[in-house]
Amino acid sequence: xxxxxxxxxxxxxxxxxxxxxxxxxxxxxxxxxxxxxxxxxxxxxxxxxxxxxxxxxxxxxxxxxxxxxxxxxxxxxxxxxxxxxxxxxxxxxxxxxxxxxxxxxxxxxxxxxxxxxxxxxxxxxxxxxxxxxxxxxxxxxxxxxxxxxxxxxxxxxxxxxxxxxxxxxxxxxxxxxxxxxxxxxxxxxxxxxxxxxxxxxxxxxxxxxxxxxxxxxxxxxxxxxxxxxxxxxxxxxxxxxxxxxxxxxxxxxxxxxxxxxxxxxxxxxxxxxxxxxxxxxxxxxxxxxxxxxxxxxxxxxxxxxxxxxxxxxxxxxxxxxxxxxxxxxxxxxxxxxxxxxxxxxxxxxxxxxxxxxxxxxxxxxxxxxxxxxxxxxxxxxxxxxxxxxxxxxxxxxxxxxxxxxxxxxxxxxxxxxxxxxxxxxxxxxxx
Amino acid sequence: xxxxxxxxxxxxxxxxxxxxxxxxxxxxxxxxxxxxxxxxxxxxxxxxxxxxxxxxxxxxxxxxxxxxxxxxxxxxxxxxxxxxxxxxxxxxxxxxxxxxxxxxxxxxxxxxxxxxxxxxxxxxxxxxxxxxxxxxxxxxxxxxxxxxxxxxxxxxxxxxxxxxxxxxxxxxxxxxxxxxxxxxxxxxxxxxxxxxxxxxxxxxxxxxxxxxxxxxxxxxxxxxxxxxxxxxxxxxxxxxxxxxxxxxxxxxxxxxxxxxxxxxxxxxxxxxxxxxxxxxxxxxxxxxxxxxxxxxxxxxxxxxxxxxxxxxxxxxxxxxxxxxxxxxxxxxxxxxxxxxxxxxxxxxxxxxxxxxxxxxxxxxxxxxxxxxxxxxxxxxxxxxxxxxxxxxxxxxxxxxxxxxxxxxxxxxxxxxxxxx
Numbered sequence: 001x002x003x004x005x006x007x008x009x010x011x012x013x014x015x016x017x018x019x020x021x022x023x024x025x026x027x028x029x030x031x032x033x034x035x036x037x038x039x040x041x042x043x044x045x046x047x048x049x050x051x052x053x054x055x056x057x058x059x060x061x062x063x064x065x066x067x068x069x070x071x072x073x074x075x076x077x078x079x080x081x082x083x084x085x086x087x088x089x090x091x092x093x094x095x096x097x098x099x100x101x102x103x104x105x106x107x108x109x110x111x112x113x114x115x116x117x118x119x120x121x122x123x124x125x126x127x128x129x130x131x132x133x134x135x136x137x138x139x140x141x142x143x144x145x146x147x148x149x150x151x152x153x154x155x156x157x158x159x160x161x162x163x164x165x166x167x168x169x170x171x172x173x174x175x176x177x178x179x180x181x182x183x184x185x186x187x188x189x190x191x192x193x194x195x196x197x198x199x200x201x202x203x204x205x206x207x208x209x210x211x212x213x214x215x216x217x218x219x220x221x222x223x224x225x226x227x228x229x230x231x232x233x234x235x236x237x238x239x240x241x242x243x244x245x246x247x248x249x250x251x252x253x254x255x256x257x258x259x260x261x262x263x264x265x266x267x268x269x270x271x272x273x274x275x276x277x278x279x280x281x282x283x284x285x286x287x288x289x290x291x292x293x294x295x296x297x298x299x300x301x302x303x304x305x306x307x308x309x310x311x312x313x314x315x316x317x318x319x320x321x322x323x324x325x326x327x328x329x330x331x332x333x334x335x336x337x338x339x340x341x342x343x344x345x346x347x348x349x350x351x352x353x354x355x356x357x358x359x360x361x362x363x364x365x366x367x368x369x370x371x372x373x374x375x376x377x378x379x380x381x382x383x384x385x386x387x388x389x390x391x392x393x394x395x396x397x398x399x400x401x402x403x404x405x406x407x408x409x410x411x412x413x414x415x416x417x418x419x420x421x422x423x424x425x426x427x428x429x430x431x
Numbered sequence: 432x433x434x435x436x437x438x439x440x441x442x443x444x445x446x447x448x449x450x451x452x453x454x455x456x457x458x459x460x461x462x463x464x465x466x467x468x469x470x471x472x473x474x475x476x477x478x479x480x481x482x483x484x485x486x487x488x489x490x491x492x493x494x495x496x497x498x499x500x501x502x503x504x505x506x507x508x509x510x511x512x513x514x515x516x517x518x519x520x521x522x523x524x525x526x527x528x529x530x531x532x533x534x535x536x537x538x539x540x541x542x543x544x545x546x547x548x549x550x551x552x553x554x555x556x557x558x559x560x561x562x563x564x565x566x567x568x569x570x571x572x573x574x575x576x577x578x579x580x581x582x583x584x585x586x587x588x589x590x591x592x593x594x595x596x597x598x599x600x601x602x603x604x605x606x607x608x609x610x611x612x613x614x615x616x617x618x619x620x621x622x623x624x625x626x627x628x629x630x631x632x633x634x635x636x637x638x639x640x641x642x643x644x645x646x647x648x649x650x651x652x653x654x655x656x657x658x659x660x661x662x663x664x665x666x667x668x669x670x671x672x673x674x675x676x677x678x679x680x681x682x683x684x685x686x687x688x689x690x691x692x693x694x695x696x697x698x699x700x701x702x703x704x705x706x707x708x709x710x711x712x713x714x715x716x717x718x719x720x721x722x723x724x725x726x727x728x729x730x731x732x733x734x735x736x737x738x739x740x741x742x743x744x745x746x747x748x749x750x751x752x753x754x755x756x757x758x759x760x761x762x763x764x765x766x767x768x769x770x771x772x773x774x775x776x777x778x779x780x781x782x783x784x785x786x787x788x789x790x791x792x793x794x795x796x797x798x799x800x801x802x803x804x805x806x807x808x809x810x811x812x813x814x815x816x817x818x819x820x821x822x823x824x825x826x827x828x829x830x831x832x833x834x835x836x837x838x839x840x841x842x843x844x845x846x847x848x849x850x851x
Binding site: 031081136297 | 448449450451452487488489492493495496497498499500501502521522523527528529563567570571573574576577578579679680681682714715723724727728729730731748749750776780783784786787788790791793794795796847
């Protein structure tokens with residue numbers, strides 16, 4: 001295990017890549033009561049291709065999320081009941097790019113880790129179990145479709161990348177999950193649940209030595225050692241990225257949900273991005289700072305838009321950067337959607353042409369970002385979710401504090417100018 | 432823990448080296464009154480955004496950013512029949528900051544300014560600014576109903592508290608009344624509230640005694656009468672009220688409310704907590720297992736127990752056609768608890784989970800502060816060991832006894848009909 005001490009924030013991180021390719025990261029927090037363990041598979045809703053008999057075939061949309069649900073349901077028992085014996089909370093979630101399984105516990109940490117590793121192994125699917133799960137997930141899909149904010153967000157992404165894997169709901173549709181078969185689940189599982197495609201993060205009150213020992217023991221027991229297949233996984237992922245890249249944005253869309261006040265989103269799709277490692281992390285932070293300089297409450301641009309009633313408290317934005325795509329979504333509730341998206345675009349253009357307009361904001365936003373990063377360290381789960389991933393070269397929360405301190409204004413503006421120069425946009429209104 | 436108290440002003444400090452931040456809350460408490468809710472909502476909004484010195488949202492936001500992204504905000508909430516306006520500030524402990532900034536000094540001056548020097552021009556908030564925030568709040572409140580889960584919960588509460596509507600009123604007040612209030616009466620109310628509300632100041636973090644003194648000096652509230660103790664006034668509603676509403680959406684929402692006259696001060700309290708966890712308050716619950724996992728009738732189906740008002744609610748998202756079946760299944764799960772027909776393992780596991788959740792609560796600065804406040808307002812503190820022992824002691828019989836007290840009083844069904 002490598003040990004890395006961050007003196008400025010008094011934190012220690014241990015990390016190692018096991019022989020089977022799995023990454024392990026540990027951040028002990030001895031003064032806390034709980035420990036939080038999260039096991040992530042780099043496989044999410046966009047990864048709907050598998051290689052079968054040398055052919056790449058498509059599996060039904062929503063399969064990653066379906067697998068996430070079904071992994072708990074073993075042949076003769078439910079994993080949740082084992083976690084329950086150890087008094088822990090457990091959960092799982094699926095996003096576009098990853099599936100994560102986690103527990104939070106105050107006792108029997110070692111046992112909980114064992115259960116978490118069992119969870120991603122020994123899959124068991126049969127027709128009856130699948131049919132039952134379809135009923136539950138149908139209700140989950142319908143619930144999200146009735147939530148206007150969720151619809152706004154996901155429909156906007158779908159319009160930025162139409163008919164690509166990003167345009168499907170993470171959970172799929174009622175129709176697509178009805179097509180999921182036993183064979184689809186097994187094939188997809190064996191394709192993506194590889195040790196080298198997994199990482200495990202543990203944060204909180206733990207006995208470091210004991211955990212390290214047990215994990216090296218675990219490695220020998222793990223049935224997930226199909227290392228050679230990572231090459232295929234990487235090829236499949238890049239095929240998916242190409243599909244996403246090839247899609248052409250739809251510029252405008254309007255839906256009716258009988259809302260009190262219309263919701264509008266402006267989606268901006270950045271250029272295809274092939275950078276990874278530490279530079280990826282820097283770019284992500286740079287773009288975050290750029291947007292904060294314009295659209296955080298401490299910018300005079302934000303305040304002017306607020307006074308002119310272009311935006312209000314419901315205003316928010318989200319910037320997402322991944323291997324195959326990067327986008328920003330600005331959203332607000334407003335009776336004047338045109339005014340909203342036109343003004344946002346005008347402000348961005350103005351700043352890109354005259355970066356000196358926001359220079360005064362730079363140190364201020366850096367201070368703010370540093371403080372916010374340090375505050376995140378107060379939470380075991382927030383820390384665990386910020387320990388980095390393969391794509392950003394495992395840049396964690398603690399590294400980011402230093403990265404932000406070192407960031408210069410030119411770097412931030414350069415990245416933003418490149419992003420917007422190669423961008424396209426979509427407008428989405430729900431009323 | 433209470434380091435200093437004068438009439439109606441309580442000052443609590445909890446030392447903790449666990450967190451890299453220091454958090455201070457100031458809670459203004461008064462009995463719920465229909466006349467004041469809208470003004471309190473506006474006051475909270477104005478305190479968060481303006482003071483005499485920082486007379487624009489921008490100046491406040493920039494000052495906070497300068498103080499290394501200190502988080503400052505206000506919110507309003509209810510506890511039992513009390514209205515609370517909370518001011519919270521959270522900031523990084525100097526120890527972790529690059530250049531030995533004396534943040535506590537700046538923070539306490541800032542707090543003093545935001546509370547004691549409101550942005551008044553000729554004794555009231557500048558009218559235009561007041562109007563802007565008022566309009567934004569009105570819009571915000573009107574839009575809340577677009578979230579159908581929120582709407583269904585609100586309608587259920589209206590049915591349950593039909594005899595005592597102040598308990599179902601939104602803590603933000605009524606939109607129509609909010610439209611009517613003006614800057615002058617809101618400012619007058621704030622001055623009154625500043626002198627009359629009971630005050631609870633709570634500080635959490637690693638703070639020296641001289642720093643603590645600084646905080647106390649800057650937050651020098653005048654003595655005032657104590658508000659009566661937090662009334663735990665358990666409601667009972669005379670009849671069962673049911674209402675169905677049809678909307679155009681995919682899913683239907685079924686919400687139920689039961690009377691359960693067990694307060695936080697009752698010795699059945701711990702049994703009621705566990706009963707709720709077994710019924711629908713935890714992922715191990717009977718409703719989750721039997722209605723979701725075994726029958727696939729819902730994606731979510733939970734219960735929650737409100738000890739300060741003595742009721743328990745159930746919320747679920749279902750297919751409209753299964754309405755009767757789900758209602759029957761819910762009643763059946765309560766019956767199983769009364770008849771003690773569930774495994775000993777379930778009881779043991781629920782207890783373990785509750786104890787673990789309880790201990791995990793002390794890993795969150797916000798939750799610790801909330802705990803300090805609640806203990807202070809209830810004049811009741813309990814140590815961790817006792818809480819855990821009380822949970823461990825509860826038997827199936829104790830749980831059956833509280834389950835028998837459940838009386839269904841309100842049903843709200845939001846029936847989704849998708850014509851699209």
